[in-house]
Amino acid sequence: MPIRTRGTRTTYRSLVLAASAALMAVSLAPAHAQPAPGTNRGDADRRESRPIHSYEKAIRESVWVDIRLDGDGDGRSDRVAVDIVRPSEPVHRGQKIPVIMDASPYYACCGRGNETQRKTYDAAGRPVQIPLYYDNYFVPRGYAFAAVDLSGTNRSDGCVDIGGRQDVQSAKAVVDWLNGRAAGYTSRTGSKLSSAGWSTGDTAMIGKSFDGAIANGVAATGVEGLKTIVPIGALSSWYDYYFAKGAPLFDSGPNWLAENIESPAAREPCQAVKKRLVDDAPRTGNHTRLWHERDYVRAAHKVKASVFAVHGMQDLNVRGKHFGQWWDALAAQGVERKVWLSQVGHVDPFDFRRAKWVKTLHRWFDHHLLGYDNGIDDEPMADIERAPDQWTTDRHWPPRTTRVTTLRPAPGARPGVGTLSQRPARPGARETFTDDRTQHEIDWAAAVDRPTPAKVGFVSRPLSRPLRLSGSGTVTVTATPTTTSAHLSAVLVDLGPDVIRDYAAVGEGITTLPQRSCWGASTPGDSACFKETIARTKAVQQTVFSRGWADLGHHAFPGRERPLTPGKPHTITLDLHAADHVVPAGHRLALIIAGTDRHLIEPPATTPRLTLDLARTFARLPIVGGSRAFERATRGPVLVPTTSPTRPDAVAGPRAVRPIPGASR
Template sequence: MPIRTRFTIWRTLAAAAVAALLAAFLTPAAAQAATRESRPVYSYANAVREAVWVDTGLDGDGDGRSDRVAADIVRPREPAQQGRKVPVIMDASPYYSCCGRGNESQLKTYDAQGNVVQMPLFYDNYFVPRGYAFVGVDLAGTNRSDGCIDIGGRSDIQSAKAVIDWLNGRAKAYTSRTGTTTVRANWTNGRTGMIGKSWDGTIANGVAATGVKGLKTIVPISAISSWYDYYFAKGAPLYDSGPNWLADAVESDDAHAHCAAVQQKLVDGAPRTGDWTGLWTERDYVKDAGKVRASVFLTHGLQDLNVRTKHFGQWWNALAKNGVERKIWLSQTGHVDPFDYRRGAWVDTLHRWFDHELLGYDNGIDREPMADIERHPDQWVTSKVWPPSGTRATTLRPATGAQPGVGTLGLLPGTGTETFTDDPKLSETDWAAKTGTPTPEKAGFVTGQLTRDLRLSGSSKVTVTATPTTATAHLSAVLVDLGPDTIRDYADAAEGINTLTDRTCWGESTAGDSACFKVTMAKTTSVGATVFSRGWADLGNYASDRKGVPLTPGRAYTITLDLAATDHVVPKGHSLALIVAGTDRDLIDPPSTTPTLTLDLSRTAVRVPLVGGAAAFTHATSGTTSVAPGATTLDGVRAPRTVHRVPMG
């Protein structure tokens, strides 16, 4: 891992006037220490707006010439006039013309000369007056770029990496898509931070995993870390279509006409069997975390059922293993940008993060708690590190109870069996509502009511030994907090927020680009049970995460399911439950048969990341003697929506 310098002694351009005054009265060291925040001293209305087309060095559409990607730039005019250079904030996206960015689905708009008028989101409005340039990159095959979209593959990543190379003098750019006049980025020092939600944040992860020089930080929001895990979970299909569907949704008309071969490669490389192929290896950024030079400030919704939380969990763990400087926010929302659930705090924190990472300010953000976690709607706590020190993987074991299908969960080895039949019509919400009731479609295992709070922080694993009656079978495992609560309504179409009509403004506006956005507030619901971690698998992948085989009915198989990362407190008076079942409606597709599965409880267990480890579990369950009653649905969380989710913002 390269050694990173925490602070760069480099004077901000945005505070040049202030720094000059300070320098007259203070020593150089004191003047630098006093500069802690970039200020909006530059004109947004007079900002330079220009477009360049950067040579990627690839020919994805096979037309015999190198693909060029469009980069739209908004930068303060004054620093360049003074011979000073500015850093860059970049969002590389496939959505600038097809689908829009943010809660209001904003698109890029252009003037008659082809220069950007409206840049979606608030980044340019807010940061350009503070001495940053903002660059919005159209991924290859989208909007005004050449080439073909390839869903997180080489072309996607090179679209953004080539722009960083150009910003640092290592690549060529042109003043038009087909012209020969080159242009240099002589207005920037090359220091770049990437930001973006969903696919955009995924590109930031992928570019960081190349180790490209000049990329100093990334802010991935609800981002993918491995594309296989977007489409499959150990062979179990999470969607009824593959990456070719997504490519078709975002391609430009030009790409539609020229990219059939690339589309076919996506089909061939993503078989519906769920087997791992070379296509997935190319799109696995976790394996390359050791190349990351940039710091990482990631955010994710703990109830994101689009880009599920396994993505941030495995990426975070890999970054930690490689000593990457990092920070994290975890909300109760689904697939929602922090600008729309914690706006003021988000803008302030993002401002301070970029000032620290791109301008070198010693503003203390690196010495603040690593993690912010939403415990209840709009109620946040912090952790000095994440997961907290003292978190230990603790093995809990299910055992049979007084009623079939309703067992216990504790530290002692389990005995006996439980049997259930896959019912694709039911979801995790249905199971959780009847955790303490014998039902034929699931097996539930529950602690008694806790006498102390119990916090789980990180990723879990469930090892299941199951005997199927058919040659195909899918498994689901979920962790449930049994007890009444008020939570964000993540299963609603807006995934935990309400959008109001009032607006708040974040930066400066022009006639064509407003800095004012609709206010949001938490959309809540009352529940009797909360599913807070999930995992799935095709039992046919028992011997390999990468290849499935037909099952022999009547034979026992052991498989481990990865449960998504979380940070959840099961409070005193509630119970912790593990449910094992078959198809989780709308979150995985059903198998081709309808199996009945028998669990061998002596060979079934869940490893959970408990703060305080086994001792914390013992203390929280001391004095509990009975299984908690079944959860009662109050207003309730509906089953996940039956739509094809794509990683859009």
């Protein structure tokens, strides 16, 4: 159990003394943790690594690894900085240990975690504070922790490459060095070699957002020695971070991000790299070679590491498509997988399910890096948050009874308010809306039962039994525009009262408290104590649980824009973000189609009016139980009330998100 404290600094010294005393007491027991994995059957049968090593006496060192690329064009191979914390006791016993690694561009510029921690160093340049709890918790348990500065950031050479070859190679080279395949040095420019002879070479990569993207990218190289990755709210394709089928998701591109995270030393020599990030990432949304290089999904067949993915189903920064397409590609290759899906936005599980997360992560690393037979590989594949702090599990995800089911919109009694069922609309059925860049998905959902000019909505009958959607879906739209450009949005809505995490508010579903809990050992310069959080909730009348967008100009060729012909129908398929949502009995399922989703996509150059051909518009949704489950749920008597006894408010609209994945939390 964690040690609970209040305030920010009051117990650091006492914690260090208590931790030291505990370690001395434990060290009287037989030294059984962290021998070289697999040396005997007894090691594999152990259930849990123990904190028997001194964190205070841990070795803290910096190594610069040659990445065999010259990104800054100075005629020398770039070196990336790796700050390492590892227990000293295994060295004296001749034991080798595995490594947990977080490769990040944010250690100096923007910080890591809910408290925006940055690396700190002593006067000699040795690491003092390493952000987050990984070193505090895992080093006493016999692991080394390596915090890698990506190319062009903090103390590393080279240029920021925003998920490209230089970024991925920054971390891959460290895995190679840990396995004796790359050169390391004791300084940034010196010639003295540094060996990783203390390491087994077995490595795990973990990280949120950009950091998790690099873990995905390194795994997609198939590098030997990388045993597992834990991507949290992570990107799987950088094109899909900046565009959705050509619709721009931000008003800037990767060059803006590069300028904000690069080290001062990299600014001048890296001008050519940043120019490429502009020239090869056109605002048209065309899919260029730059984006192809940064698509890790296409290389999923190379992945050898197991994957423990975590994603917020209301993450409006790194959206659910990233997780969904990565998960599906890994599944097709038979990669060992585990997943947590929460109701939060872009939030680390340490800040929404802390105790369970640390315990689960500990067991995951023990199994995959130390070979311990602790049973985690036999447990349910998925943990799903159904309501704030209420979780269920699934043996497989999506459940094996999930079937892609086609639902079709049709006109209703009033214009713009239609029906959603499995029956196709009659030929010639039409609905029309006008793009309104001042409205967003919450506005549309709140008005789904009223004719409004900015959207069209299609609603199922009230459900007689719960209906579960699990996985990724699509919406195919045939629309005739009045202008040469148009953007489309499609959202799935659960119509009915509920209490959800307030993902659209500051904190994205959590509230940070002043109280702290401690996870591992501390030193005066690196505390293991972090502010606790609670769920931030809101009562709502409707919940948007999946969405997707597209630029209609990309209808003919994915990734290549063409001007639209006004008055001519065009067909395009929008990818809905992966989710797992249960629409309760008494609620209704709605599909809304509209134009610009304010704050989530940028508007087109024109203000189009679009006419939908309903006979050629449909949704293909992952329904547990398939078409039969939908049919059963939408017929028969409704046995629960469809209205709330109180009058909950609608959740606020989505906030504009800075295009810095994971830099602030």
